[in-house]
Amino acid sequence: xxxxxxSLRAGASTxxxxxxxxxxxxxxxxxxxxTASCRSQGPADVGSSRxxxxxxxxxAAQITGAATPERRERSRLRVxxxxxxxxxxxxxYLNGRFNYRINLDPDITPRRAYNILRHAGAIHALASYQQxxxxxxxxxxxLRASSYLRDRHVAPLPENGALSAVxxxxxxxxxxxxxxxxxxxxxxxxxxxxTVANGATDLSQQQALGAFITYLQKKDxxxxxxxxxxxxxxxxxxxxxxxxxxxALGLLLLNRRDPxxxxxxxxxxxxxxxxxxxxxxxxxxxxxxxxxxxxxLLDSWDQLGAQDGVAVTRxxxxxxxAQICESMLxxxxxxxxxxxxxxxxxxxxxxTPTATRLEGLMAALTFLPDRHAALRGRIRAAAAAxxxxxxxxxxxxxxxxxxxxxxxGRLADQPAESPFNRRATEVRLDYVQHALSxxxxxxxxxxxxxx
Numbered sequence: 001x002x003x004x005x006x007s008l009r010a011g012a013s014t015x016x017x018x019x020x021x022x023x024x025x026x027x028x029x030x031x032x033x034x035t036a037s038c039r040s041q042g043p044a045d046v047g048s049s050r051x052x053x054x055x056x057x058x059x060a061a062q063i064t065g066a067a068t069p070e071r072r073e074r075s076r077l078r079v080x081x082x083x084x085x086x087x088x089x090x091x092x093y094l095n096g097r098f099n100y101r102i103n104l105d106p107d108i109t110p111r112r113a114y115n116i117l118r119h120a121g122a123i124h125a126l127a128s129y130q131q132x133x134x135x136x137x138x139x140x141x142x143l144r145a146s147s148y149l150r151d152r153h154v155a156p157l158p159e160n161g162a163l164s165a166v167x168x169x170x171x172x173x174x175x176x177x178x179x180x181x182x183x184x185x186x187x188x189x190x191x192x193x194x195t196v197a198n199g200a201t202d203l204s205q206q207q208a209l210g211a212f213i214t215y216l217q218k219k220d221x222x223x224x225x226x227x228x229x230x231x232x233x234x235x236x237x238x239x240x241x242x243x244x245x246x247x248a249l250g251l252l253l254l255n256r257r258d259p260x261x262x263x264x265x266x267x268x269x270x271x272x273x274x275x276x277x278x279x280x281x282x283x284x285x286x287x288x289x290x291x292x293x294x295x296x297l298l299d300s301w302d303q304l305g306a307q308d309g310v311a312v313t314r315x316x317x318x319x320x321x322a323q324i325c326e327s328m329l330x331x332x333x334x335x336x337x338x339x340x341x342x343x344x345x346x347x348x349x350x351x352t353p354t355a356t357r358l359e360g361l362m363a364a365l366t367f368l369p370d371r372h373a374a375l376r377g378r379i380r381a382a383a384a385a386x387x388x389x390x391x392x393x394x395x396x397x398x399x400x401x402x403x404x405x406x407x408x409g410r411l412a413d414q415p416a417e418s419p420f421n422r423r424a425t426e427v428r429l430d431y432v433q434h435a436l437s438x439x440x441x442x443x444x445x446x447x448x449x450x451x
Contacts, residue, residue: 077443080391080402084436085129085138087402088122091429092141096148098122104395104405104425116153116166117246118430119145120185125433127192128440134196143200146193149186154205159232163215164208167229176229180216181243183209187250191257203258210254213247214266221273223247244270245289252296255303264303271297272312275320284327286353288360294321295363322372325364328357329378340408343382343389348420349408351393355434358386362441387442390435395427403427404435 091099098119101110123145130138155171157163157178166182187209190201216224216234224234225243248267255263271293278284294317301314328345335341345354361379368376393408395401407424414421 074443076391077387077439080394080396081129081436081439081443082133083394083396083402084404084432084439085126085135085402087400087432088126088429088436089137089141092145094144096144096146097152098145098429101426101428102400102403104400104403104427105422108422108425110426115429116149116168117179117182117185118428118433120149120166120182120189122429122433123149123189124185124192125436125440127189127196128437130196131192132440132444139196142193143197146189146201149189150202150205153182154186154209156208157212157227157232158229160215162208163212164205165212165227166209178212178227178229179240179243180213180223180225181240181246183213183216184243184246184248184250187213187254188246191250191253194257206254207258210251210258210263213251214262216247217266217270221269221271222277223270241285241287242289244274245287245291245293248293249289249296252293252300255300259303261303264297264300267293267297268304268312268317271317271320275312275316278320278323279316281323282327283330284323286328286331286357286360287324288356288363291321291324291360291363294318295366298367318367318369318372321364322368322375325361325368325375325379328361329375329382332382340392341389343385343387344408345386348411349393349424350406351390351404351408352406352431352434354386354389355404355431355438358383358390358438359434359441362438362445365445383442383445387439390438394435400427402432404431406431 088098093099097114100114100118103110123142126138126142126145130142149166152170152172153166153168154164155167157165164183165178166186168177168179168182187206190206194201212227213223216227218224222236223244224236225239226235227233228235248270251263251267251270255267271290274287274290297317298314332345333341333347335344341347341349343354344350345357362383365376365379365383368379389408390404393404395403395405404427405424406426406428407420410416410421410424411418416422
């Protein structure tokens with residue numbers, strides 16, 4: 001382990017993005033001034049901008065399950081978006097780490113854990129918000145969180161300084177595991193920050209992350225899911241549903257900043273592999289990240305090389321997306337209008353399975369052709385009901401306003417101390433992030449699509 005640790009530390013001081021450049025120093029100054037300004041001015045519309053110095057206490061908040069009319073006003077959705085963004089800003093500590101998990105029930109102590117992939121996902125959602133409704137306190141939180149990700153979890157591989165990974169543990173610790181999804185989501189996060197703070201991220205470090213993703217890719221377009229530094233090997237003994245889509249999306253966003261045939265080629269082969277793997281199956285995994293990546297891929301289709309376009313056709317990619325959408329909608333329960341669960345993609349009231357499916361479905365709405373008009377209509381109906389379900393689930397007042405709990409309420413047929421009911425009031429970083437992302441997507445759909 002000493003070799004790995006010292007190699008990583010040595011790599012951290014090379015030109016692979018660990019030394020702040022002049023533009024980064026400028027954005028750090030902007031973040032400091034923005035934070036100071038927010039403190040002097042008090043809370044903004046997006047919510048209190050004061051970064052907590054310690055985790056928030058789990059003051060109880062009431063979760064109501066009363067159904068609301070189907071037709072919602074845009075202003076109501078904007079309030080929910082502002083409050084969700086405000087929650088994430090308040091949850092971002094001064095060092096850039098997020099308050100990862102709380103419980104709205106003060107009698108329940110949340111588990112102590114941290115997932116850097118979800119940290120990156122929160123950056124992605126906040127960057128999407130900042131692109132549309134710029135706020136100084138949001139920018140300050142984005143720069144803090146991006147710096148934390150860059151400095152505490154990104155470092156080169158011990159045997160190859162040209163490749164950088166997102167390590168699950170702090171780079172100063174001894175546990176060295178890097179995940180494919182971590183590199184993909186870091187690229188998504190950094191590109192999001194770059195769109196709102198030009199020059200605030202290091203392209204060379206992102207290129208090294210992209211190279212790591214291609215290092216993990218196999219000839220058939222699939223991936224090794226993990227890399228272990230102790231014995232310097234790639235592993236596919238465990239796989240994740242979401243990592244390939246996250247990796248493809250990260251590469252496609254990197255390609256926007258650094259147009260390079262190898263990034264887009266690796267992404268198209270990843271999506272092509274998923275499409276071929278699932279071809280002919282009636283039920284497939286609810287892979288929302290693949291749908292998000294597909295939207296980006298089709299937007300960049302003209303950049304494909306001749307060989308990529310032959311191996312993976314546009315029709316194959318679109319049919320795969322439609323297949324995922326059909327499978328998602330086939331699993332949508334028929335909760336009656338007026339039920340607390342109306343619009344939920346599940347029978348237990350959990351919020352994130354609905355939010356993630358909405359993200360994928362609404363991404364598909366932007367590219368599904370006319371031959372899928374009927375599918376688009378069903379997606380529109382499911383999206384409207386799903387957005388309303390998430391709105392009813394949000395905490396709208398108190399110290400945790402803007403939060404999304406794990407479920408809209410506790411299950412009446414289970415005891416209060418059951419594992420599900422104890423976690424029903426849990427708020428985790430990704431619960432809020434996915435709802436925020438889905439709401440922004442819905443708000444931005446053209447009227448003819450969102451209705």
